[in-house]
Amino acid sequence: MGAAKRKRVPRAVREQQMMDAAVRTFARCGYRAASMDEIAERAGVSKPLVYLYLHSKEDLFGAVVRRESAALVAAVTAAVEPGAAADRQLWSGLAGFFAHTAAHPDGWAVLHQQARAQGEPFVVEVAAMRAEIVRFVTGLIGAAAKEAGCAGELADREAAGLAHALVGAAESLAEWVNAPTAEGTSSAVGAAPDRPTAEEAAGTLMNFAWTGLDRRMRGARWAPA
Amino acid sequence: MGAAKRKRVPRAVREQQMMDAAVRTFARCGYRAASMDEIAERAGVSKPLVYLYLHSKEDLFGAVVRRESAALVAAVTAAVEPGAAADRQLWSGLAGFFAHTAAHPDGWAVLHQQARAQGEPFVVEVAAMRAEIVRFVTGLIGAAAKEAGCAGELADREAAGLAHALVGAAESLAEWVNAPTAEGTSSAVGAAPDRPTAEEAAGTLMNFAWTGLDRRMRGARWAPA
Amino acid sequence: MGAAKRKRVPRAVREQQMMDAAVRTFARCGYRAASMDEIAERAGVSKPLVYLYLHSKEDLFGAVVRRESAALVAAVTAAVEPGAAADRQLWSGLAGFFAHTAAHPDGWAVLHQQARAQGEPFVVEVAAMRAEIVRFVTGLIGAAAKEAGCAGELADREAAGLAHALVGAAESLAEWVNAPTAEGTSSAVGAAPDRPTAEEAAGTLMNFAWTGLDRRMRGARWAPA
Amino acid sequence: MGAAKRKRVPRAVREQQMMDAAVRTFARCGYRAASMDEIAERAGVSKPLVYLYLHSKEDLFGAVVRRESAALVAAVTAAVEPGAAADRQLWSGLAGFFAHTAAHPDGWAVLHQQARAQGEPFVVEVAAMRAEIVRFVTGLIGAAAKEAGCAGELADREAAGLAHALVGAAESLAEWVNAPTAEGTSSAVGAAPDRPTAEEAAGTLMNFAWTGLDRRMRGARWAPA
DNA sequence: CATGAATGAGTGTTCATTCAT
DNA sequence: GATGAATGAACACTCATTCAT
Numbered sequence: 001m002g003a004a005k006r007k008r009v010p011r012a013v014r015e016q017q018m019m020d021a022a023v024r025t026f027a028r029c030g031y032r033a034a035s036m037d038e039i040a041e042r043a044g045v046s047k048p049l050v051y052l053y054l055h056s057k058e059d060l061f062g063a064v065v066r067r068e069s070a071a072l073v074a075a076v077t078a079a080v081e082p083g084a085a086a087d088r089q090l091w092s093g094l095a096g097f098f099a100h101t102a103a104h105p106d107g108w109a110v111l112h113q114q115a116r117a118q119g120e121p122f123v124v125e126v127a128a129m130r131a132e133i134v135r136f137v138t139g140l141i142g143a144a145a146k147e148a149g150c151a152g153e154l155a156d157r158e159a160a161g162l163a164h165a166l167v168g169a170a171e172s173l174a175e176w177v178n179a180p181t182a183e184g185t186s187s188a189v190g191a192a193p194d195r196p197t198a199e200e201a202a203g204t205l206m207n208f209a210w211t212g213l214d215r216r217m218r219g220a221r222w223a224p225a
Numbered sequence: 226m227g228a229a230k231r232k233r234v235p236r237a238v239r240e241q242q243m244m245d246a247a248v249r250t251f252a253r254c255g256y257r258a259a260s261m262d263e264i265a266e267r268a269g270v271s272k273p274l275v276y277l278y279l280h281s282k283e284d285l286f287g288a289v290v291r292r293e294s295a296a297l298v299a300a301v302t303a304a305v306e307p308g309a310a311a312d313r314q315l316w317s318g319l320a321g322f323f324a325h326t327a328a329h330p331d332g333w334a335v336l337h338q339q340a341r342a343q344g345e346p347f348v349v350e351v352a353a354m355r356a357e358i359v360r361f362v363t364g365l366i367g368a369a370a371k372e373a374g375c376a377g378e379l380a381d382r383e384a385a386g387l388a389h390a391l392v393g394a395a396e397s398l399a400e401w402v403n404a405p406t407a408e409g410t411s412s413a414v415g416a417a418p419d420r421p422t423a424e425e426a427a428g429t430l431m432n433f434a435w436t437g438l439d440r441r442m443r444g445a446r447w448a449p450a
Numbered sequence: 451m452g453a454a455k456r457k458r459v460p461r462a463v464r465e466q467q468m469m470d471a472a473v474r475t476f477a478r479c480g481y482r483a484a485s486m487d488e489i490a491e492r493a494g495v496s497k498p499l500v501y502l503y504l505h506s507k508e509d510l511f512g513a514v515v516r517r518e519s520a521a522l523v524a525a526v527t528a529a530v531e532p533g534a535a536a537d538r539q540l541w542s543g544l545a546g547f548f549a550h551t552a553a554h555p556d557g558w559a560v561l562h563q564q565a566r567a568q569g570e571p572f573v574v575e576v577a578a579m580r581a582e583i584v585r586f587v588t589g590l591i592g593a594a595a596k597e598a599g600c601a602g603e604l605a606d607r608e609a610a611g612l613a614h615a616l617v618g619a620a621e622s623l624a625e626w627v628n629a630p631t632a633e634g635t636s637s638a639v640g641a642a643p644d645r646p647t648a649e650e651a652a653g654t655l656m657n658f659a660w661t662g663l664d665r666r667m668r669g670a671r672w673a674p675a
Numbered sequence: 676m677g678a679a680k681r682k683r684v685p686r687a688v689r690e691q692q693m694m695d696a697a698v699r700t701f702a703r704c705g706y707r708a709a710s711m712d713e714i715a716e717r718a719g720v721s722k723p724l725v726y727l728y729l730h731s732k733e734d735l736f737g738a739v740v741r742r743e744s745a746a747l748v749a750a751v752t753a754a755v756e757p758g759a760a761a762d763r764q765l766w767s768g769l770a771g772f773f774a775h776t777a778a779h780p781d782g783w784a785v786l787h788q789q790a791r792a793q794g795e796p797f798v799v800e801v802a803a804m805r806a807e808i809v810r811f812v813t814g815l816i817g818a819a820a821k822e823a824g825c826a827g828e829l830a831d832r833e834a835a836g837l838a839h840a841l842v843g844a845a846e847s848l849a850e851w852v853n854a855p856t857a858e859g860t861s862s863a864v865g866a867a868p869d870r871p872t873a874e875e876a877a878g879t880l881m882n883f884a885w886t887g888l889d890r891r892m893r894g895a896r897w898a899p900a
Numbered sequence: 901c902a903t904g905a906a907t908g909a910g911t912g913t914t915c916a917t918t919c920a921t
Numbered sequence: 922g923a924t925g926a927a928t929g930a931a932c933a934c935t936c937a938t939t940c941a942t
Contacts, residue, residue: 030342032257036916046924048918057916087447117255117342161398161429168397169390176389206447208387212437222312222431233905233941261933271907276934458920458926480792482707486912496928501913541899567705567792612883614851615844622843623836649899654836656897662887672762672881711937721903723939732937903942911935919927 015053018043022064027106031061031118058121065115065122068107069129075100076133086144090137091206094170098198101174108178112171130167137163145217162216166209177201240278243268247289252331256286256343283346290340290347293332294354300325301358311369315362316431319395323423326399333403337396355392362388370442387441391434402426465503468493472514477556481511481568508571515565515572518557519579525550526583536594540587541656544620548648551624558628562621580617587613595667612666616659627651690728693718697739702781706736706793733796740790740797743782744804750775751808761819765812766881769845773873776849783853787846805842812838820892837891841884852876 009017021043025034036057040047054060079096080089101108111129115122141159177196196204234242246268250259261282265272279285304321305314326333336354340347366384402421421429459467471493475484486507490497504510529546530539551558561579565572591609627646646654684692696718700709711732715722729735754771755764776783786804790797816834852871871879 030257030344032255035914047916048924049922051917052923091447113338113342117338119254119258158429161401162433164401165394165398165430165433168400169394171397172393173386173390175393176386203447204383204386205390208390208437208441209433210437210447211440211445212433212435215436215440216432220436222316222428222435236905239905260931262931272933273908273935274906277906282933461926464926479794480707482705483794485910487910497912498914498929499927502927507912537897538899541897563788563792567788569705608879611848611851611879615848615880615883618847618850619840619844621847623840625843626836626839653897653899654833655840656899657833657891658837658840658884658887660887660897661890661895662883662885665886665890666883670886672878672885710935722937723903724901726938727902904940905942906940907936907938909936912933914932915930917928919925921924921926 011053014043014045014049018045018050018054018060019064019067022060023068023106023110026061026064026114027109031114061115061118062121062125064110065125068104068111069126071104071107072097072100072111073129073132076136086140086147087206087210090140090144090210091202093136093140094202094205095198097170098174098177098201102178102198105178108174112175134160134163134167137166141213144213162213166205169209170205173201173205236278239268239270239274243270243275243279243285244289244292247285248293248331248335251286251289251339252334256282256339261285286340286343287346287350289335290350293329293336294351296329296332297322297325297336298354298357301361311365311372312431312435315365315369315435316427318361318365319427319430320423322395323399323402323426327403327423330403333399337400359385359388359392362391366438369438373439373442387438391430394434395430398426398430461503464493464495464499468495468500468504468510469514469517472510473518473556473560476511476514476564477559481564486510511565511568512571512575514560515575518554518561519576521554521557522547522550522561523579523582526586536590536597537656537660540590540594540660541652543586543590544652544655545648547620548624548627548651552628552648555628558624562625584610584613584617587616591663594663612663616655619659620655623651623655686728689718689720689724693720693725693729693735694739694742697735698743698781698785701736701739701789702784706789736790736793737796737800739785740800743779743786744801746779746782747772747775747786748804748807751811761815761822762881762885765815765819765885766877768811768815769877769880770873772845773849773852773876777853777873780853783849787850809835809838809842812841816888819888837888841880844884845880848876848880 018039022034022039025039025042028034029038036047036050039060040050043050050060054063076093076096079099080093082089084092111126115126138156138160141162142156145159243264247259247264250264250267253259254263261272261275264285265275268275275285279288301318301321304324305318307314309317336351340351363381363385366387367381370384468489472484472489475489475492478484479488486497486500489510490500493500500510504513526543526546529549530543532539534542561576565576588606588609591612592606595609693714696714697709700714700717703709704713711722711725714735715725718725725735729738751768751771754774755768757764759767786801790801813831813835816837817831820834
């Protein structure tokens with residue numbers, strides 16, 4: 001009696017609620033500044049329950065990082081059309097990336113800003129996820145080169161470098177595009193009219209990157225002199 | 226005996242020593258996890274002296290961010306040849322950027338990872354510095370468009386977007402190139418034994434970006450269909 | 451084993467224990483010199499618990515001041531016989547005051563010496579309590595004047611001044627009476643071996659003050675010439 | 676050169692300047708909260724000089740207490756007319772007391788609020804000074820009793836109690852009278868019109884106390900029944 | 901004589917974490 | 922299963938105090 005009796009909720013659901021609260025809190029305060037008290041309160045449970053289910057702050061953060069990493073990779077993977085041409089695949093993957101980060105800014109902040117700022121265990125985890133994406137992009141670039149009929153022209157190492165650059169460009173663009181206004185909900189009914197959609201952002205980047213890649217794959221080169 | 230008892234050192238010098246220690250500590254532990262005790266010890270002074278000169282942890286971090294920001298901007302600025310062609314300027318600026326981040330990884334980590342993960346005062350400060358660089362790159366892209374004789378073709382807003390993408394690509398490449406070991410998990414290509422020089426990294430990026438920009442400025446466009 | 455490990459005690463009780471410890475510590479060391487460590491130890495709990503319940507040193511001191519103020523006012527109020535004559539009421543109130551300060555010397559020290567030596571928030575609080583008592587005494591003086599049939603003779607402002615003087619006299623007497631040892635330096639009379647009871651002290655003060663008030667109310671005046 | 680060369684000043688003068696600064700600082704912040712840095716700065720000298728002359732914070736506070744004690748006693752002593760009648764002497768002494776405390780509120784605050792709130796060494800010192808004044812008043816009361824021709828009627832112990840009460844009443848009245856407006860300068864050109872002068876305050880107190888004493892000395896008594 | 905440089909020791913405060921109920 | 926009660930360990934910050942110059 002009294003303050004709205006807590007409903008009995010299965011463990012899996014409670015864990016998700018806790019992680020939801022943790023994502024928000026970690027994104028807004030940073031890993032260290034976020035307190036377990038605040039997370040528990042935001043999740044609407046008592047602190048010992050958080051420890052019972054998720055064992056420690058470090059474990060909780062790790063779980064959050066893994067969940068958000070998986071969600072991002074899943075979103076990008078689901079966005080690409082498997083059989084399409086390499087450029088089309090790249091474009092749709094980028095669109096998926098922009099859409100997901102726009103829809104889940106807190107998750108993206110945890111991955112991109114918080115996890116990378118903490119020590120060993122987390123940087124590695126998020127780096128692995130990023131490496132997976134880079135590898136995927138590297139593959140697309142290689143495939144495109146093959147499609148263009150000039151396989152040997154582009155060394156594996158250079159392709160990897162280009163993929164890294166492209167992924168970095170996408171991240172930077174995502175931050176720029178999502179920055180000014182605050183946490184939009186997913187449905188996006190009231191989005192500002194001048195904020196580009198995910199597809200537009202992907203188009204802008206392709207416009208810049210793909211043409212460069214395309215010419216590079218055909219043997220063009222820039223030299224300082 | 227032992228650790229040179231209480232050497233008298235002028236204030237300006239001590240402040241630099243403290244900030245050096247702070248850069249290392251903040252880069253390795255993050256802002257919150259770094260303790261003033263550790264910073265003081267690494268600087269070879271007592272904690273009260275740090276407070277006497279730099280007033281608070283927040284002030285110290287701010288001073289560090291400003292010093293490293295200024296150093297990075299100075300390095301990039303010093304690297305470009307003022308009268309040269311736009312592409313040449315871009316290349317040399319990129320080379321300066323890669324060289325500086327490779328030479329000062331801790332400073333770069335503080336700017337790129339730590340300061341952006343903390344709240345209001347610092348994100349703004351480092352964002353301002355980044356904006357300055359983006360503006361410079363935007364200017365170069367505009368100049369290049371003019372040199373190429375196709376001024377009206379490229380909207381200001383698109384040029385800014387391209388600049389953002391390019392800076393992001395450079396940051397990403399810098400992290401890849403300067404990484405202690407490769408982040409590959411499975412088989413992968415792995416890190417090359419010979420880390421590329423700053424000029425090489427700048428070349429790789431120009432090779433990818435400039436050719437794309439060049440074609441884009443001449444009206445080429447990529448479209449999803 | 452040893453000091454009763456972690457006994458579970460309800461919050462309300464623990465808070466009183468903490469405040470008891472705080473009263474002793476603040477009275478003996480002063481507000482600033484008292485350390486939260488010492489208070490916690492004397493209360494038999496750990497420091498974080500003190501902070502969990504009482505939030506800060508300032509809050510703790512404020513809570514102590516309020517509790518002791520209320521206790522003193524309650525003791526004085528409870529001592530007076532509501533229907534009695536004004537002089538009788540005054541006498542019994544004084545007796546209550548002397549009895550309470552003698553029984554709770556630490557509480558009295560916190561109110562009279564420590565709280566008044568600290569800044570804004572506390573001086574005001576204790577001044578308000580004192581003003582309440584002064585107001586009560588002022589009322590009694592006025593009532594006595596009416597009883598004596600000479601209402602207009604005594605201006606309100608003079609009555610307030612007399613009340614202030616009387617309260618000050620009582621405070622001073624209380625300190626003298628409750629002093630651990632006499633403060634005489636040279637020969638002096640020294641402390642009497644038998645400390646007067648509260649009723650005796652009240653009598654002494656009435657003997658001095660009431661006769662003066664009585665004559666003053668009948669129009670007597672002292673003039674320097 | 677540069678910032679107004681400090682004039683060479685004899686030690687005795689410098690010490691007085693330091694103690695002036697200390698009185699202000701101790702009165703406003705309290706003993707513990709006052710920092711030697713602030714005192715030195717307010718005195719316009721460097722901190723080591725304060726230590727050279729006054730050895731420690733405790734010594735400095737002690738010196739201040741002694742100086743202000745002596746000044747108060749001297750002011751009261753100088754105010755009484757040696758040969759006059761006892762009541763006249765008491766009145767003029769009270770007037771001296773009110774005048775001095777009004778003119779030196781910081782000194783009075785240090786004696787009455789700060790010194791009494793600190794531990795052993797200072798409470799004793801200020802208590803001794805107070806005892807001296809109480810003894811003087813006790814003597815006056817005895818003399819008055821003798822003048823009134825009823826020596827045996829008033830026991831020494833009761834006279835001492837009355838003196839304590841009278842001194843307490845004076846202190847309380849002084850605080851009431853000096854409280855509302857802030858630190859007036861000594862000359863008192865712009866004093867509020869409704870703040871009583873020292874002579875008026877002394878008159879009020881005599882009006883109340885002396886008539887009571889007078890009757891008491893003639894054998895009158897108040898009794899609870 | 902006077903001071904900038906320097907520190908040991910301590911303060912209030914917070915947090916992740918556990919147990920008894 | 923869920924929670925109020927409780928703590929060990931650490932951290933940012935301050936201050937009285939002393940040398941070397």
